Amino acid sequence: MKSTKVSNLVLDILKFTILILGAIITMMPFVWMILSSLKTSSEITAIPPTFFPKDPQWSNYQEAWSRAPFLRYFVNTVIVAVGSTFGVLITTVLSAFAFSRLNFPGKKLIFSLLMATLMIPGEMLVITNYITVYNMKLEIGETRIMGIDSYGALIIPWIASVFYIYLLTQFFMQVPDAIYLAAKVDKCSDWKFMWKIMLPMNKQAVVTIGILNFISSWNAFMWPLLVTNDPNMRVLSNGLTQFQSEAGSDYQLIMAASCILVMPIIIIYLFLRKYIIEGVTRSGLKG
Amino acid sequence: MEKKSMKGWLYLLPALIIITVFTLYPLIRAFSMSIMLDYDMIHNTFTGYGLENYQKVLSDKSFHKALGNTTIYAVVVVPCSIILSLLIAAMINGTKKTKGLFQTIYFLPYVTSVIAIGIVWSWIYNSRYGLLNSIISFFGFDPIEWLNKPKYALPALIIFAVWKSMAFNIMVFLAGLQTIPKEIYDAAKVDSTPRWRVFLRITVPGIAPMIVYSYIMGIISAFKVYNEVYSLYGGKAGPADSAITVVYYIWKKFYQSFKYGEAAAAAVILFFIILAFTMVQKLVRKFLSR
Amino acid sequence: MDIRIENLTKAYGDFKAVDNMNLTVGDGQLVGLLGPSGCGKSTTLFMLAGLTEATTGRIFFGDKEVTKVAPEDRGIGLVFQNYALYPHMTVEDNIMFPLINRKVRKDAARQQAYEMAKLVQIENLLKRKPSELSGGQQQRVAIARALVKKPEVLLLDEPLSNLDAKLRVETREEIRRIQQEVGITTIFVTHDQEEAMSISDQIAVMKSGVVQQFDVPQSMYLNPCNRFVATFLGTPEINIIDVEVLGGTIKCGDVVLRTGVDVKNGTYKAGIRPESFTHRENDHKYSVNSVRMIGRDLLLHLDMAGRDVRAITHSGQSITTGDTVEFSVRESSIILFGSDDKVIGKF
Numbered sequence: 001m002k003s004t005k006v007s008n009l010v011l012d013i014l015k016f017t018i019l020i021l022g023a024i025i026t027m028m029p030f031v032w033m034i035l036s037s038l039k040t041s042s043e044i045t046a047i048p049p050t051f052f053p054k055d056p057q058w059s060n061y062q063e064a065w066s067r068a069p070f071l072r073y074f075v076n077t078v079i080v081a082v083g084s085t086f087g088v089l090i091t092t093v094l095s096a097f098a099f100s101r102l103n104f105p106g107k108k109l110i111f112s113l114l115m116a117t118l119m120i121p122g123e124m125l126v127i128t129n130y131i132t133v134y135n136m137k138l139e140i141g142e143t144r145i146m147g148i149d150s151y152g153a154l155i156i157p158w159i160a161s162v163f164y165i166y167l168l169t170q171f172f173m174q175v176p177d178a179i180y181l182a183a184k185v186d187k188c189s190d191w192k193f194m195w196k197i198m199l200p201m202n203k204q205a206v207v208t209i210g211i212l213n214f215i216s217s218w219n220a221f222m223w224p225l226l227v228t229n230d231p232n233m234r235v236l237s238n239g240l241t242q243f244q245s246e247a248g249s250d251y252q253l254i255m256a257a258s259c260i261l262v263m264p265i266i267i268i269y270l271f272l273r274k275y276i277i278e279g280v281t282r283s284g285l286k287g
Numbered sequence: 288m289e290k291k292s293m294k295g296w297l298y299l300l301p302a303l304i305i306i307t308v309f310t311l312y313p314l315i316r317a318f319s320m321s322i323m324l325d326y327d328m329i330h331n332t333f334t335g336y337g338l339e340n341y342q343k344v345l346s347d348k349s350f351h352k353a354l355g356n357t358t359i360y361a362v363v364v365v366p367c368s369i370i371l372s373l374l375i376a377a378m379i380n381g382t383k384k385t386k387g388l389f390q391t392i393y394f395l396p397y398v399t400s401v402i403a404i405g406i407v408w409s410w411i412y413n414s415r416y417g418l419l420n421s422i423i424s425f426f427g428f429d430p431i432e433w434l435n436k437p438k439y440a441l442p443a444l445i446i447f448a449v450w451k452s453m454a455f456n457i458m459v460f461l462a463g464l465q466t467i468p469k470e471i472y473d474a475a476k477v478d479s480t481p482r483w484r485v486f487l488r489i490t491v492p493g494i495a496p497m498i499v500y501s502y503i504m505g506i507i508s509a510f511k512v513y514n515e516v517y518s519l520y521g522g523k524a525g526p527a528d529s530a531i532t533v534v535y536y537i538w539k540k541f542y543q544s545f546k547y548g549e550a551a552a553a554a555v556i557l558f559f560i561i562l563a564f565t566m567v568q569k570l571v572r573k574f575l576s577r
Numbered sequence: 578m579d580i581r582i583e584n585l586t587k588a589y590g591d592f593k594a595v596d597n598m599n600l601t602v603g604d605g606q607l608v609g610l611l612g613p614s615g616c617g618k619s620t621t622l623f624m625l626a627g628l629t630e631a632t633t634g635r636i637f638f639g640d641k642e643v644t645k646v647a648p649e650d651r652g653i654g655l656v657f658q659n660y661a662l663y664p665h666m667t668v669e670d671n672i673m674f675p676l677i678n679r680k681v682r683k684d685a686a687r688q689q690a691y692e693m694a695k696l697v698q699i700e701n702l703l704k705r706k707p708s709e710l711s712g713g714q715q716q717r718v719a720i721a722r723a724l725v726k727k728p729e730v731l732l733l734d735e736p737l738s739n740l741d742a743k744l745r746v747e748t749r750e751e752i753r754r755i756q757q758e759v760g761i762t763t764i765f766v767t768h769d770q771e772e773a774m775s776i777s778d779q780i781a782v783m784k785s786g787v788v789q790q791f792d793v794p795q796s797m798y799l800n801p802c803n804r805f806v807a808t809f810l811g812t813p814e815i816n817i818i819d820v821e822v823l824g825g826t827i828k829c830g831d832v833v834l835r836t837g838v839d840v841k842n843g844t845y846k847a848g849i850r851p852e853s854f855t856h857r858e859n860d861h862k863y864s865v866n867s868v869r870m871i872g873r874d875l876l877l878h879l880d881m882a883g884r885d886v887r888a889i890t891h892s893g894q895s896i897t898t899g900d901t902v903e904f905s906v907r908e909s910s911i912i913l914f915g916s917d918d919k920v921i922g923k924f
Contacts, residue, residue, distance in 0.1 A: 011482060015378045019385075022375055023392045026450070030395065032418055033407045048421040091302040104295030110303075117310050119565045123511055123534045124554040127320070127541050128313030131328050160305035178661035181628050186675035186722070187649035190294070200665040219400040221514050226542070237402040244406055244521060251410055258403040269398045273391055276398060280455065281462035 033262070037061070037255035044252045057252065064256040067247070072232055073239035074260065080154045080224070080235055081217040087159025088213045089206065095165045097194045100172035101180060114162045123222070129157055130226050153227040154235070158217060164209045167282065171205040172198060208279035211272055215265055236261045317558070320551035328547045340552035349528060350553065353536040356441060357509050360448070360532075365505035368449045369498060372456035377490055379457070380464045390461065397454035405518025408447045409434060412519075440525035448515055452508070456501045463494035496575050503568035507561050513538065533557050578639045578652075578729040578762050579604045580625070585634035587620050587786075594620040596786035598634070602764065602779070607756050609773035610766045612783035613809070618766045621783070622732050625764065626655050638730060651730070654723030654761075658735040660715045662707040668694070668718050669703040675726045693721040697755060713744045720755060731756070733765035737772055749776050770810045774798065782806050804918040807848045813876060816886045820847040820913075827911060827924065830882020832861050834906055838924045845921070846914040851876070853910035854888035860905040863888075867898055877902070 036044060038056040064070060098104070099111055137147030146152035175198060183193045199206060221237040228234050234242065240257050247253050269276060320326055321340055323333040344350050379389045396404065411418045412433035420430035433443040467489065475485050491498070512532040516524050524531040524539070531539075537557065541550035580602040587595040595617040602608050610618040623629035625636060627648035635644045643651050662671050669690055676686035694700040697717040707715055716736060723731060736752060737745045753776040756763045767773050773780050774794040781791045782805075790802045801807035807815050820829045821844050827835040829847070863879040870876075870892060877888045877896065888904060896902060913921040 015381065019375070019378050019382070019389055023389060026393055026395060026454075028418075029404055029407045029411065029450075030399075032411060033403075036407075036410065045416050047416065048424070049416060049418060091305065094298045095302040098295040098298035102295035102298060103291045104293060105291055107295060110299070114306065117306065117314075119562055120310065120314055121507075121511060121534075121554075121557055121561050123513070123537060124317055124558055125310060125313035127328075127537075127547065127550055127554065128316040129309055132308065132313070134329075156305070157309040160302040160309075162306065162310075165302060176659065176661065178657040178659060179663065181626075181648075182655065182657055182661035182722075183663075183674075184628065185626060185648045185653065185655045186726075187678040188674070192678070197663055197665075201663070203665070215398050219402070221400075221402050221517070222538070237400055240402060240406065241518065241522065251413075251416070254406060255410065258406050261403040262399050265398055265400065266395070269395070270391070273394070277390065277394060277458060280394075280397070281458050 030262070030266070033255050033258055036252055037259050039252045041250065041252060045249070060252050060256040061260070064243070064247075064253045064260070067253065068239060068243045068257070069231065070236070070239060070243075070257065070260055073234050073236045076151075076154075076233060077218060077235040077237075079151060080220075081214050083151065083155040084158040084217045085210050085214045087155065088161055088164060089210055091160040092164045092168050092209060093194065093199060093206065095160075096168035096172050097190075097198060099165070099169045100175075101193075101198070102190065115166065117162050118166070126222065126226065129223075133157070133227055149228055149230040149233045151233075154224055154233075157223070158220075161213065164213065167279070168202070168205055168209060171202045175201055204275065204278075207272075208275040211268065211275050212279050215268070215276070218265055314558075317551045317554050320548055321555045322552075323548050326548045326551075328545075333548075340548040341556070344549050344553045344556065349531060349539075350533075350536055352528060353531045353533045356531060357506075357512075357533055359441065360445070360509035360512070361506045364445050364448050364452070365502055365509065368452045368456055368505065369501055371449070372453045372501070373460055373491070373494075373498070375453070376457045376460035376464060377486060380461060390458075393457050394454050396451050397458070401451065401514040402518045404451070405447065405515055408443075409519050409521065412443055434520060435526055437526045437529035440520075440529040444512075444515060444519060444525070444530045447519060448512065451515065452505060456505075459497050459501055460494055463497035464490065467493040496572055499568060499571045499575065503564050503571075507564055510534065510557055510560060533560075580730060580762060580764070581637040582621075582625075583635045583637070585621070585624060585636065586632045587617070587624060587629060588632045593786050595624070598786075598788055600781060600788060600791060602762060604762055605760045606778045607753065607763045607765070607776060609777035609780045610764060610783060611770060611773040611780050611809070612768065614768060616783040617786035618768075618783050619734055620786075622734055622764065622766045625730070626653055626732050627651050628655075652728050654720075654726065654728035654731045656716075656719045656723045656731070656733040656736055659739055660707075660719040662715055662718055662722070664707050666706075667703065668699065668705050668707070668710070671707065671718055672703075672722045672725050675722065679726060689725055690721070693725045696724070696758065697721045697751075711744075712740050713748050716740065716748055717751070720752070724755075724759060724761070729762065731759075731761045731763040733763065735766055735768070737767070737769070745772070752776065771812070774810070782809060784809075800920075800923070801848075801912070802920055804846065804848065804914045804920075807912060807914075807920075811850060813851050813887045813889070815848045815850050815912075817846055817848050818881065818884055818886060820845050822913075827913075829884065832882050835911055835924050840913060840921065840924075846918075848912040848914065849886070849906055850910060851887040851889040853907045854879075854890065854904045855907050856890065856903065857905040858903060860903045862901045862903055865896060865898055865900045865902060868896055879904070 035051065035053060037060055038058070039050075039053040040055070040057055043050055043053055099107070133146070133153045134148055138145045138152070139147075144150040144152075146156065179197065179201075180193065183197055188196070219237065220235070224235045225238050228238065231242075240261055243257050244254050322336050322338065324335045324337050324339055326333040375393065379386060379393070382389065414420060414430060414432045414435065417433070419433065424430055431439055433439050471489055472485065475489060480488075510533045513534040516530055516532060516535050520530065524535050533553070534557070537550050537553045540546045540553060580600075582598055582600040585595055585598040586593060598621065610621060612618045620629060624631050627643070627646060631644055635642055637643065638651065663674065666674065669687065672690040672693055673686045676689060677683070681689070691700060691703070694703055697720055699714055699717045699721065702710060702714060702718075707718065710718065733752070737749055740748055749772055752765075777794055779791060779793055780797055782789045782797070784805050790797055790806050797806065798810050801810065804817065808817065818829050820827050820834065822838065822840050823842055825837050825839065826833060827838060827847065834847075863881060866878040866880055866885060868875055868877055873892060874889045875892045875894070875896060877890060879886050879888050879902070890896070909923045911924045913924065915921050
């Protein structure tokens with residue numbers, strides 16, 4: 001009995017050692033990114049590398065900020081992420097409501113068809129979508145609404161997601177029929193029921209979808225690279241790779257620029273991780 | 288439930304328009320483009336129909352390399368990532384107070400931009416000033432030219448990819464572990480079952496569906512690796528295309544060599560590969576849930 | 578408002594959930610729809626509410642036919658089995674919801690909600706969320722929400738089934754009180770015969786979509802129309818035994834239960850309620866198979882010519898297993914059933 005206790009203790013120590021070691025490896029790139037972004041140009045090329053910057057160079061951020069239009073990139077990224085998230089939420093709520101509550105001819109068929117599209121690799125569609133957007137050029141006055149180098153091109157293809165529709169439909173289905181019937185007797189229209197009851201009752205799921213979409217939009221790279229030529233229309237991820245090739249060996253500046261891209265999401269993650277983890281694991285369990 | 292009416296279609300309309308234009312239409316277009324010869328996308332001209340695009344892609348050394356890399360990925364990266372993730376997830380699940388903390392840390396790579404973190408990794412891999420080589424030389428080994436030698440390009444990508452993919456796997460496994468009833472563990476404890484046997488005989492079978500799911504998702508995403516490569520090698524697919532992947536191949540055909548037909552043919556091949564894996568996953572899942 | 582149901586049928590393919598039902602409920606009455614699960618009682622209620630469409634037949638509220646009227650225009654209040662409160666709204670918002678949908682001004686709606694809450698005695702809970710309430714309190718909120726728009730008919734679907742035993746008794750009295758106070762015609766669905774009998778003015782017992790009997794509780798218990806109703810009402814359950822009638826004598830095996838009855842010779846099923854056995858010196862001797870204490874009473878299992886019958890007697894006596902007791906069956910409490918299970922008479 002005693003020997004199992006001792007071996008259990010050894011196992012526990014081993015377990016925590018591995019977990020902490022793994023946590024350090026997981027965090028390392030982030031830590032290294034932040035530390036490198038605060039080094040001087042001589043510190044960053046020191047051999048062997050120093051771990052902590054002697055005198056944190058916050059000016060690196062200023063310099064990166066001024067060497068490339070990161071403010072503009074930042075604003076673009078926010079506009080695109082907020083815009084697409086807003087769009088996704090509207091189309092997702094409407095569709096999930098239709099699938100979970102309304103009865104219409106061809107419902108099963110269209111649902112299976114949409115689910116089948118989940119198997120299509122998005123990368124396959126990029127080629128044609130580029131041409132579609134290219135041909136959809138639409139300008140109102142001076143502002144380009146759609147076409148290459150427009151917010152429309154960056155946002156509109158992403159305002160509907162079959163996966164989120166599927167996810168939210170699952171949540172909406174869990175709302176008991178009785179609630180719907182009760183509202184019916186209480187003279188509540190379908191439209192009103194969706195906004196006043198279905199949506200608030202599934203607030204958490206809707207927030208989760210919003211955050212997940214915001215993050216993936218924020219991190220998107222290939223599509224924005226494709227549909228923007230004008231540097232003023234770039235988002236952060238494109239701006240960063242562009243900056244990387246321009247900044248040469250000024251790695252402290254590149255790291256500072258990387259921080260600008262990564263930190264907002266890390267902050268959102270730390271505050272709202274409950275929703276994010278919930279959303280991701282749910283998709284994993286459902287398969 | 289209510290009587291059938293067309294109202295439901297109205298609610299679906301916004302999503303349907305977007306999905307039709309940006310998913311269904313391009314899917315069909317990809318198929319038709321793949322059999323158009325010398326297709327010029329901008330002027331919408333082509334010289335005829337045929338399977339030459341497929342012939343070209345299938346006999347292309349680069350495409351073979353991409354498939355080969357993906358195979359290595361599927362055989363090495365995905366299983367490694369899954370085994371490590373499973374162990375870590377089981378360990379995290381066994382902690383109490385620190386569970387939330389570890390969960391938060393280990394999931395971090397999933398939410399952060401691959402592009403930004405890839406650039407950080409390329410800095411860590413830097414042969415002269417990189418963190419990794421200084422650790423290696425600390426232990427008395429010679430520094431490695433991670434990103435410049437074709438021999439090391441794929442291992443470098445693999446390390447980065449395992450690091451990145453573990454986050455998702457750990458989360459899925461942790462969620463799966465919650466679904467195993469605690470009573471089973473208690474019963475095992477009463478029978479004083481050794482821990483490793485509990486892990487192999489209770490934990491692993493209990494989350495077998497999640498393991499299958501992660502494995503197939505891992506393979507599917509192996510075909511789609513692009514951002515990782517782009518950021519790690521500064522817009523190239525490694526020295527001499529040594530770290531090329533299938534999606535990178537499509538992208539190159541399309542964006543750099545303007546071979547739209549061949550890009551579409553490669554995309555269609557990718558579609559069928561992924562379809563096949565998805566089917567396998569669904570079948571295995573059905574089998575396991577019986 | 579009285580309710581009239583005429584030839585009401587609900588068919589799902591070949592299966593008839595409700596089969597040609599006719600029922601008239603008087604103004605201000607409290608009527609229980611009673612039956613086992615799947616008997617069509619909830620379907621009937623939902624047809625009254627308009628949430629389920631009738632296949633054939635007609636429903637009248639007063640003089641007005643409502644068969645095709647939408648639920649929200651029928652002037653009904655509906656309380657669901659699990660209350661169907663909106664979990665994200667406060668109690669007050671829940672009660673106000675039907676009024677706001679009917680374009681009642683907010684302050685007026687709030688006032689009415691308060692009055693209704695007072696009626697069901699939850700006025701101190703108005704700011705709470707449903708999840709912070711007990712089952713009984715949630716039930717009251719549901720009733721308040723159903724009544725706030727001043728409906729002419731109140732419909733309750735299994736209103737007590739989600740409550741624990743003690744609360745159930747309390748709440749059913751409360752429902753009765755509120756119903757009397759408002760004077761609203763009320764129909765409720767239940768599978769619990771005790772619940773139905775204790776508060777209903779009248780009960781409709783249903784089986785397989787057909788109303789078996791519609792009557793006031795006491796007369797339904799004493800004069801069931803068939804074997805199903807007799808068996809469904811009362812706990813412990815009525816004894817059903819095989820008897821033989823020969824020359825005006827009812828016998829079970831060699832036990833003579835009654836003499837001088839005017840029934841044709843033959844074999845019958847007979848129903849005897851456990852409480853119909855009464856102690857009498859020098860009557861038939863039964864041996865006691867088992868004794869169980871059920872509060873005020875003792876439940877005996879007796880041997881009646883090889884058959885096991887239940888009998889209830891006062892718990893003051895000391896009877897143990899293996900004893901012999903002398904019992905007779907009370908006057909006019911042997912119910913004879915014909916081969917079609919209909920009641921022939923009571924003897």
